[in-house]
Every structure is written in structure tokens, then in C-alpha cells.
Amino acid sequence: MEKFGIGFLAAGPVAQSIHIPAVGRYPEHLAVRHIMDVDAGLAEKLGAQHRAEWTTDEDELINDPQVHIVVVGSPNQHHARQVIKACEAGKKLVLAEKPLATSAEELAQIREAAEKSGTAIVVGAMHAFDTAYLQALEYWRSLAFEVASLEVSCYLPPNAEFVDLATQLIAPTDSVASVGGPRLNVVDAVTKISNGILGLAMHDIPLIRDFEQSQPKLDFAHGIQPFGYLLQGTVGNCTMRILAQMPGKWEPHWTFRALGVKASFEIGFQPSYVLSGSAKVRVTSPEGVREFSGQLSAYEAEWEEIIAIVSGARQPHYPISRIEDDLKFALAMIGQLPGLVNQ
Amino acid sequence: MTKHLKVYVASDDPMFAAIQAAILTLPARYSLVQSAAEADVSAQELVPAGTPASWAAAYFKDAADIDEASLSGQTIEVSIDSPIWLTTDARLEECLSVLASLGVASLEDRADTAASNSVLSAGYYQGSLVTAAHCTVAAESAALSVSFTDANRRITLQAPLGHTAKPIEIAVHSATGIQISRPVYQSVIARLLSN
Numbered sequence: 001m002e003k004f005g006i007g008f009l010a011a012g013p014v015a016q017s018i019h020i021p022a023v024g025r026y027p028e029h030l031a032v033r034h035i036m037d038v039d040a041g042l043a044e045k046l047g048a049q050h051r052a053e054w055t056t057d058e059d060e061l062i063n064d065p066q067v068h069i070v071v072v073g074s075p076n077q078h079h080a081r082q083v084i085k086a087c088e089a090g091k092k093l094v095l096a097e098k099p100l101a102t103s104a105e106e107l108a109q110i111r112e113a114a115e116k117s118g119t120a121i122v123v124g125a126m127h128a129f130d131t132a133y134l135q136a137l138e139y140w141r142s143l144a145f146e147v148a149s150l151e152v153s154c155y156l157p158p159n160a161e162f163v164d165l166a167t168q169l170i171a172p173t174d175s176v177a178s179v180g181g182p183r184l185n186v187v188d189a190v191t192k193i194s195n196g197i198l199g200l201a202m203h204d205i206p207l208i209r210d211f212e213q214s215q216p217k218l219d220f221a222h223g224i225q226p227f228g229y230l231l232q233g234t235v236g237n238c239t240m241r242i243l244a245q246m247p248g249k250w251e252p253h254w255t256f257r258a259l260g261v262k263a264s265f266e267i268g269f270q271p272s273y274v275l276s277g278s279a280k281v282r283v284t285s286p287e288g289v290r291e292f293s294g295q296l297s298a299y300e301a302e303w304e305e306i307i308a309i310v311s312g313a314r315q316p317h318y319p320i321s322r323i324e325d326d327l328k329f330a331l332a333m334i335g336q337l338p339g340l341v342n343q
Numbered sequence: 344m345t346k347h348l349k350v351y352v353a354s355d356d357p358m359f360a361a362i363q364a365a366i367l368t369l370p371a372r373y374s375l376v377q378s379a380a381e382a383d384v385s386a387q388e389l390v391p392a393g394t395p396a397s398w399a400a401a402y403f404k405d406a407a408d409i410d411e412a413s414l415s416g417q418t419i420e421v422s423i424d425s426p427i428w429l430t431t432d433a434r435l436e437e438c439l440s441v442l443a444s445l446g447v448a449s450l451e452d453r454a455d456t457a458a459s460n461s462v463l464s465a466g467y468y469q470g471s472l473v474t475a476a477h478c479t480v481a482a483e484s485a486a487l488s489v490s491f492t493d494a495n496r497r498i499t500l501q502a503p504l505g506h507t508a509k510p511i512e513i514a515v516h517s518a519t520g521i522q523i524s525r526p527v528y529q530s531v532i533a534r535l536l537s538n
Contacts, residue, residue: 019355149478220454220465239461250497250516
């Protein structure tokens with residue numbers, strides 16, 4: 001089978017602790033070929049560690065013919081530009097960390113570029129690839145029960161705690177400037193919550209939309225210090241509550257619940273950065289209680305999906321139209337924040 | 344010596360199964376009878392005002408030493424998975440009743456959201472962000488979940504509200520680890536009746 005080269009745009013913890021270890025599970029299919037970071041020392045060290053080329057220039061990596069898959073792990077404001085460039089360079093696939101884009105305009109440009117080049121787009125919302133989740137969802141759909149309430153509850157310790165457990169991190173070697181483009185203003189509450197939605201809630205939105213496809217209507221929004229949010233509203237005929245808070249000195253807790261009068265669907269997720277098995281899902285219905293779990297982490301499942309796509313074995317589980325709708329859901333919530341949040 | 348009581352539980356009581364199961368675990372104190380005429384007392388007379396969720400919340404407040412200071416600067420998350428279908432107003436009332444049992448007397452800037460089988464209510468109390476959810480679920484899934492969270496500590500309650508004797512679990516998460524206690528290996532109602 002053909003081996004596919006991967007280029008990483010940004011060499012931080014997401015590349016080092018999540019994707020490179022996951023890629024390492026599939027040496028017959030995948031190889032790290034090129035590392036780009038604005039921190040030259042970091043790019044060089046990580047490149048040397050994996051016998052890969054390194055650069056500080058995103059165009060150099062994107063135009064490297066040895067790179068078939070581009071992983072965009074840079075700050076949010078660079079995602080759209082880099083994804084579009086990768087599409088224009090004819091890459092087979094782009095794995096973009098969430099959010100894929102930060103506006104509807106960027107989203108339309110990405111879709112146009114991806115459809116023109118035939119580049120597959122995968123968004124790194126890992127829960128959506130979790131094998132236990134997908135098996136449980138299939139079972140749930142076979143039961144055909146209605147959902148009344150969708151709830152996300154997420155309390156996470158500092159990411160660094162898990163990064164340290166996941167890998168021996170190569171730290172930045174230099175204090176560096178942004179690679180370009182506007183810096184996000186994180187001063188006001190609306191921006192803070194918006195960044196929370198695009199940065200963390202994007203993991204949950206594909207799941208919410210698996211249960212209810214209507215547009216969200218928010219009644220209450222609050223930003224939690226130093227990072228987090230409470231979003232309350234409805235989606236279709238369901239109430240929806242999305243709560244996240246971090247960091248703190250507690251055990252990680254990340255759950256998603258779809259509750260109905262006759263049946264319920266409850267998931268406990270692994271925290272980010274952890275490649276140690278799937279989520280655990282419990283479906284309770286008149287048929288009894290069924291539990292779903294597996295050995296494959298959501299990140300590995302994500303990469304198995306990528307291998308299947310680039311080798312032509314299957315079409316993306318989440319086509320670009322679905323990715324677009326998920327992001328529009330997030331942007332619809334963000335659009336309602338100014339009327340709800342006290343500045 | 345405590346008097347032995349004959350108890351009648353009306354079969355249309357929404358907590359019929361839960362009360363019946365609790366009484367059966369306390370044979371030295373209670374026995375079930377088949378009609379009101381045979382009974383010393385009805386089930387409703389044995390339990391205080393409120394619902395299993397508010398009783399569990401009151402127990403949690405006491406067992407976890409939730410005092411006035413514990414209510415400040417927190418994220419307080421409550422989920423009531425109720426086995427009983429209620430109107431929107433009744434759901435909100437039960438949310439507020441559970442919050443009151445926890446010590447949250449009222450919510451400032453309260454916002455409510457309702458759908459056909461669930462409600463949400465959010466607001467502020469003494470600098471804490473408070474959110475309560477109420478949804479009707481199947482009886483076997485009925486539970487009350489509560490958490491009090493700040494940067495240093497997280498206190499959680501998981502209390503089944505059904506008729507089985509699943510344990511109530513109270514956990515305290517902090518920098519030193521997690522302390523889990525299962526102080527009541529009884530249903531909430533069995534605990535009330537045993538006292």
C-alpha cells in the first residue's frame with residue numbers, strides 16, 4: 001500500500017502529543033515528512049526527532065511534493081488561509097484542528113477550494129470519530145427514540161498535565177511573533193466566549209447535530225474565568241446546555257448526554273491529548289442497557305479514517321457540507337452572543 | 344422503641360415503586376398493607392414536603408458540609424433526571440426547590456428555557472454561576488447530579504432517584520486527589536424513612 005507523507009503546520013503540543021504519536025501507530029501507511037513552525041529551533045528539533053524536513057515557511061511545506069496530508073495546528077486565525085493553500089497545492093487531505101474557519105466567508109472559500117482540488121477536509125473534532133460513539137449512535141438510531149435534552153458538561157485540568165503524560169515535549173526555543181494575520185482580541189466577554197465555542201465546543205457540536213439538526217437559539221450565555229462558558233438555549237424541540245470550565249485541580253470530566261422520556265444516551269469522554277482507549281457510552285432504553293467502549297482512542301480512529309480516505313477506500317464520514325453545517329451552528333451561537341452577554 | 348407502622352402506598356402515587364421498595368428494606372419499622380383502611384399512615388404522610396431530588400439535595404448539603412461560604416464563587420451545575428412527567432412550571436419549581444435545598448435561595452438575572460419534556464434555568468447567586476436542568480427520563484435512569492466547582496476544588500453528588508438501592512456518591516476533587524464517599528447505600532426515600 002502507498003505510504004502517505006504528512007506535513008505539520010505548527011509543531012506545538014497538538015502535533016507532538018496527539019498526532020505524531022497517533023501517526024506512529026500506522027508506520028505502514030503514514031510517515032512524518034515535514035515540520036513547519038515559526039519557532040525555527042522547535043521545528044528543527046522536532047524534524048530531527050522524526051527524520052523529517054523542517055522549515056519556518058508554510059509555503060515550503062505546502063509545496064513539498066512528499067507531503068500528501070497537511071495537518072493545520074496553527075492558531076485559529078491562520079487556519080483558513082493555510083487550508084486553502086493546501087487545497088490549491090493539490091494535497092490529498094487536510095486535517096485542520098478546530099475551528100476550520102472563523103467566519104462564513106472563510107468557510108465558503110475553503111469549500112470552493114476543496115471542491116475544485118478534490119482535497120478531502122477532516123476537522124480534528126476527535127469525539128466525532130470515536131468508535132464507541134459511532135457504534136452507539138448507530139444503535140441509538142435503530143431505536144428511533146426522541147431526544148428532549150442535550151447536555152455537555154466539561155471540566156478539564158490544565159492541558160499541560162496531559163501533554164506531560166502523553167509525550168516528552170520539545171518546548172519552544174524562542175519567543176516568537178505571530179506568523180501573520182490579525183491577532184484575536186480576547187479582551188471582551190463576547191470574544192472570550194466565541195473563542196471558547198470555536199476552540200472547545202467545536203468538539204461537541206458534531207455530536208449535538210447528530211441528535212438535532214436545527215439551528216440553535218440561545219437564551220443565556222456566560223463566560224467563565226479564566227476559560228469556559230455556559231450556553232443555554234434550544235435546538236429544535238430540545239433544550240441544550242453546553243458547560244465548560246478549565247483549568248482546575250480536579251479530575252477531568254467530559255460528558256455528553258442526550259436524554260429522552262423513554263431512552264437516554266450518555267458518554268464519558270477521554271480528556272484531550274490522551275490516547276488510551278475510546279469513550280464509554282451507555283444507552284438506556286426499553287431494550288435494556290447497552291454499553292459501548294473500545295481500545296482505539298478517538299485520535300487513532302481519526303487517523304484510521306484519514307488513511308481510508310487518502311487510500312480511496314472510502315469517502316469522508318463527515319463530508320464538507322456536514323463540516324460546513326457544524327461550523328455554521330457554532331457561528332450562529334456566536335452571532336447571538338452580543339445580545340446576551342454583559343460587556 | 345419505635346412503633347411499627349402499617350403503610351399504604353397508593354398505586355397511582357408517582358413514587359409508588361420507590362416508596363414500596365424503601366419500605367420493604369425496613370421490615371422492623373414498616374409493613375405494607377393493601378388499602379388505606381388497614382393503614383396506620385399513608386406513604387405521603389411519612390415523607391417531608393418536596394421530591395426525591397430535593398431530599399437528595401438536602402442530604403448532600405448536609406453530608407458535604409455545604410455552607411454559605413461554599414456557595415460563593417462557584418460554578419453550580421444541577422441535573423435532575425426525573426422519572427415523573429411534569430409541566431414546565433412544575434419542572435422549574437422542582438429546579439428551584441433543589442437549588443433551595445442546596446442553599447441557593449434565588450437566582451439573579453434568571454433565564455429559563457423550556458421544551459416539551461425539559462427545562463433549563465440559569466442565573467447567579469452570590470457571585471456563583473448557577474445552572475439547573477430538568478428532564479423527564481425513564482424510571483431506571485432517574486438521578487440527581489450536582490457539582491460545585493471552583494479552580495481548586497470540585498464537589499459532586501450522584502444520587503439515583505429510582506427505587507433501587509444504588510449508592511449515593513459524594514466526591515471531592517482537589518489537588519490532593521479524589522475522596523469518594525458512598526455514605527448511603529440506600530435509596531433517598533429509604534434513608535428518610537429509616538430516620
